[in-house]
Amino acid sequence: MSHILSEVEIKNYKSCNGTTLKLCSYTPFVGYNNAGKSNCLSAIQWLLRKSSLSDGDFYDSSKPVEVSAVIEGVTQEIIDQMPDRQQRSIAPYINSETIKIKRTQSLPNAKVAEIKLSVWDETQQDWVLNPTGIDNAVSILLPEPIRIGAMENAAEDASKAKTSTTIGKLLSQFIEPVKVAHEQELNQHLLQVKSRISSDGNMRFDELDSIDSRVNEKVANLFPGMSVKLHFETPSFEDLIKGGTIKVYEDAQCGRDFSSYGHGAQRSIQMALVQYLAEIKRSSNEQLTNTLLLIDEPELYLHPFAIEQVREALLQLSKNGYQVLISTHSAQMVTAEHAKNALLIRKSPGIGTYARERLSDAIQSVVPNSIHQMEQLFSLSHSTQVLFAENVVLTEGKTELRLLPYIFKKVSDKTMGQDKHALVAQSGVNDTKKSLQILEAMDLPAKAIADLDYGLNGAISHGFIDRDDGDIVGIKNIFVRLSQEGRVTINGNNLPRNGIVKASEAFEILANEQDAQPLIDSLHNKMKLQNIWLWKKGAIEAHIGTGSKDEKSWAAFKNSVDEVSLQQVCPDFDGIRELVEWLRAD
Structure with missing residues (x-):
């Protein structure tokens, strides 16, 4: 793991009125229902993927929502791999391989353009508002997170054909080998399609030319000298990937939509994709980007052995280009090795959601270096x-x-x-x-x-x-x-x-x-x-x-x-x- 979000502070977001989270490469969020675990994950997601928050997202609508974070491990080697423009944007704010950023929305329902990203200037000891190119530079270090939410949204999410959905994001993570191997071949076929259905195709279907001719007879009567041609846009390889979804096959039956299955099957398929992602990333040495994987209760609807397999896959991902943050009610998702870094999330009146001291920090304060x-x-x-x-x-x-x-x-x-x-x-x-x-x-x-x-x-x-x-x-x-x-x-x-x-x-x-x-x-x-x-x-x-x-x-x-x-x-x-x-x- 090259760099991670090591600390996040959330102010005025839903139940998180003043929540500080200390994070590592694999961090379980443990707490009772309605403690605010999912709110913490959503706030982190918003930090890296700005979108306009509504009234319901504000703890107090008269105050701004602020989510700040420390990114540790931003080495000179990583900076050198960035494009020149992004290097110039971010380099002045790196201090001891660390950069601190803050996303702010002042009022509910603000325009996206009004949501600003600030960066901490160590020399001035102050926040610098929206320096040129900083959003793009940060997105290279930490791309838009992959969020796998609660099961009540799984069917709707999986049925959409957009890269913003969970399935779409997971597919985009491991479709690259297909693109490398077959993009040229597929583009040749797409050119053949384009030549037959586009307005300027040199092999257009006769039926299309016939329709054009009949329509243009009418157009000429109304607008002499003007003509039209039917045109059908040919999708690119990227368009096809964006439209990717999942069909489920059982025995000899025809493929069915993901949404036609129960929550147990849906969750199993989601987690199977995560496991496969872990396999293909195991040999990856990619260090420039580090994607956050935010999952609500990955153990839902899975039997004990399956939970263990999912946990190990997530741990593997946390060592290969992903920072994994999960909310969980299952002790099987927390090994003894990682219990010391688990966050105990609680909520109380007047305070809102907060994280108790981690075991690792408590031990160091009481008995330093005590194994x-x-x-x-x-x-x-x-x-x-x-x-x-x-x-x-x-x-x-x-x-x-x-x-x-x-x-x-x-x-x-x-x-x-x-x-x-x-x-x-x-x-x-x-x-x-x-x-x-x-x-x-x-x-x-x-x-x-x-x-x-x-x-x-x-x-x-x-x-x-x-x-x-x-x-x-x-x-x-x-x-x-x-x-x-x-x-x-x-x-x-x-x-x-x-x-x-x-x-x-x-x-x-x-x-x-x-x-x-x-x-x-x-x-x-x-x-x-x-x-x-x-x-x-x-x-x-x-x-x-x-x-x-x-x-x-x-x-x-x-x-x-x-x-x-x-x-x-x-x-x-x-x-x-x-x-x-x-x-x-x-």
């Missing part, structure tokens, strides 16, 4: 949930991962997905602080669940609890007593270690001590203020009554609950219910 944290939060399974959630629940335990969704539904009568919660496993409790900070930077509400021992170890090192906190001191004193009684083994820091019992079992023993319970309750409440839940009995197993952390115990727990009830099975049902209520609280 581990990125891998931890966004493995393939994690990205599926986090990108499509409104709340994130972090946990380190396998039992929580297996049973918490089940418990959550039993208590709330809703799945975690219905309540827009993503349950994310951490590789260890030491990731808790950084994970919470990264999610906070992304404006994603998050809570963590940890075993009781975290409150006396990680919580202190992470700065959530002071080392000299009264609850910590009191709990350690109890561990000293339990050690003296021969019930647990402690280390030099007066905390349990494996010995008489396992360290994890020592915390369960602690939780049953009457004098420890007020201290644990107090520590638990302090950690809740930090959005961290501590299991007061040591770990989840003591609260739900499972004896071990394995599939057999988890299956037995579910079976028991299904036979009777969660309240009857859980030794600490009130604590479990309190957890679910805490997770659901704002």
Whole structure:
């Protein structure tokens, strides 16, 4: 990829009142219905293909619509390939291989000529309005985008015979080899047609000459000295290409119009064309232009394997002369590799559509150059949930991962997905602080669940609890007593270690001590203020009554609950219910 739109700012366009988008070569836009994902794509399309916007396109009709963008990667090599006139137009505004442009429409329904393109002048620190030739120069770098919209417009779009339609644009992208191979041959045939039906053809059909003669008898009576000839314009090779469309064949039937098929077939054909485009562009080394491919929900009506094929085709295109921007509701369209660059699109009253901080940017602000944290939060399974959630629940335990969704539904009568919660496993409790900070930077509400021992170890090192906190001191004193009684083994820091019992079992023993319970309750409440839940009995197993952390115990727990009830099975049902209520609280 030579150059791309790296950042776009949208002002006063539909729901985008002040929307900033950071883009890469393949950028998924993720968000709920009506968040404004399609509006973002339409604004980018308008930036590169000016057209008059109506009242409905303005967030506030008394203010102008402005869409500005940064184009990065405009090297001297690319500039040198441009025609001289376009080089002269654009070169003064390139700064460190970057140029910034802005499209503006002041009023609804303005004439197209009144819609201006400005370019940023770094030396003057100001916008320069419509410098000579800048539109053409930009269109060489970034030609008119290919937009594949929602399926409700697919049939109408495909039935039109214009290069402005989706099908027409896709056809024009890969018809070039046909043109190179057969244009001369086809032009010879077209000349033969022209010689027979044009007014000056030297081999005109006798019938046309006869008609001309009969008509001219009448013309001569009215206008002596004047004559006419019938003339039929012969299409050029380009005209034939512009009229290209799709006919669909099924079994031995005759070809049918694309629009006669259902949405599933229509979408499949559209995406098949995209896949073929990816194939023919794979070996292309063309670097001068970079076409934006803007697609609304490419996964619509496709089965899971087909979605994966389309995703891979789009990724291939993003490496070969295309910048791919998609809106999606499918986690299959977002690989773990590209989740870090996905845009979480949201909309709120008074603000309009906005993009939350990308994972890649949030990580760099919290833990710069941290590969581990990125891998931890966004493995393939994690990205599926986090990108499509409104709340994130972090946990380190396998039992929580297996049973918490089940418990959550039993208590709330809703799945975690219905309540827009993503349950994310951490590789260890030491990731808790950084994970919470990264999610906070992304404006994603998050809570963590940890075993009781975290409150006396990680919580202190992470700065959530002071080392000299009264609850910590009191709990350690109890561990000293339990050690003296021969019930647990402690280390030099007066905390349990494996010995008489396992360290994890020592915390369960602690939780049953009457004098420890007020201290644990107090520590638990302090950690809740930090959005961290501590299991007061040591770990989840003591609260739900499972004896071990394995599939057999988890299956037995579910079976028991299904036979009777969660309240009857859980030794600490009130604590479990309190957890679910805490997770659901704002």
